[in-house]
Amino acid sequence: MSRVRLGVNIDHVATIRNARGGDHPDPVRAAALAVAAGADGITAHLREDRRHIRDDDLKRLMAALTVPLNLEMAATDEMLAIALGCGPHAACIVPEKRAERTTEGGLDVLGQQPGLRPVVAQLTARGCRVSLFIEPDPDQIEASAAIGAAVVELHTGRYAHLSGEAQAAELARLAAGATLAAARGLEVHAGHGLTFDNVAPVAALPEIAELNIGHFLIGEAVFTGLGPAIGEMRARIDRASTGSA
Numbered sequence: 001m002s003r004v005r006l007g008v009n010i011d012h013v014a015t016i017r018n019a020r021g022g023d024h025p026d027p028v029r030a031a032a033l034a035v036a037a038g039a040d041g042i043t044a045h046l047r048e049d050r051r052h053i054r055d056d057d058l059k060r061l062m063a064a065l066t067v068p069l070n071l072e073m074a075a076t077d078e079m080l081a082i083a084l085g086c087g088p089h090a091a092c093i094v095p096e097k098r099a100e101r102t103t104e105g106g107l108d109v110l111g112q113q114p115g116l117r118p119v120v121a122q123l124t125a126r127g128c129r130v131s132l133f134i135e136p137d138p139d140q141i142e143a144s145a146a147i148g149a150a151v152v153e154l155h156t157g158r159y160a161h162l163s164g165e166a167q168a169a170e171l172a173r174l175a176a177g178a179t180l181a182a183a184r185g186l187e188v189h190a191g192h193g194l195t196f197d198n199v200a201p202v203a204a205l206p207e208i209a210e211l212n213i214g215h216f217l218i219g220e221a222v223f224t225g226l227g228p229a230i231g232e233m234r235a236r237i238d239r240a241s242t243g244s245a
């Protein structure tokens with residue numbers, strides 16, 4: 001039976017820390033708690049504006065983590081140099097706009113192949129598993145395979161914000177995207193906007209190997225604590241992905 005990996009995104013622990021400019025709460029401490037609660041990996045996004053995770057957090061995560069680190073990054077020269085310098089287990093390339101509140105929409109791999117191909121090649125040569133964060137769009141999936149990515153992370157943000165029939169249609173698009181990506185030899189991840197209520201149908205898609213979840217878990221931790229929030233998410237993913245009751 002498959003067991004979908006859970007990557008916990010700790011960015012918003014740093015968001016809270018940065019609100020007061022001090023050291024608390026420490027995202028590295030949160031990462032250790034997340035691992036103890038069942039996370040298979042830690043995800044962190046070093047944004048160009050350093051609004052949450054900072055360079056020093058990345059260094060400390062690399063030194064302290066006992067599980068793989070998935071570094072989310074824009075395909076800029078600065079971020080490429082940082083990723084090549086620290087060599088995280090995985091690098092997930094995301095589109096980044098200064099004014100956005102979070103990663104809006106997927107990467108336009110099809111339109112940016114000449115720029116992205118060497119970034120994928122350099123990170124891969126450094127030993128990183130390179131993932132491209134894309135909409136579940138067949139053209140973007142084909143382009144991701146064509147430029148040599150090992151992984152695609154399918155953007156579940158649209159799915160998460162819809163309901164009823166529209167959500168079912170978006171789930172069908174994710175399912176078809178996952179099937180196509182796997183057929184092209186890509187490992188399939190998914191994430192963005194996932195919660196206790198909407199995670200199961202995505203976790204149940206047979207090609208999904210990993211889910212990356214952040215904002216909901218850190219928010220839920222306010223009420224129940226980080227360990228129980230992650231434990232509950234872990235249980236829901238396990239039930240959905242292994243078909244157990």
Ligand code: PXP
Binds near residue numbers: 009103133194
């Ligand atoms: N995957 C990617 C590529 C992301 O950019 C994010 C948000 O940082 C997530 C997953 C997690 O999304 P959320 O915080 O909504 O769970």
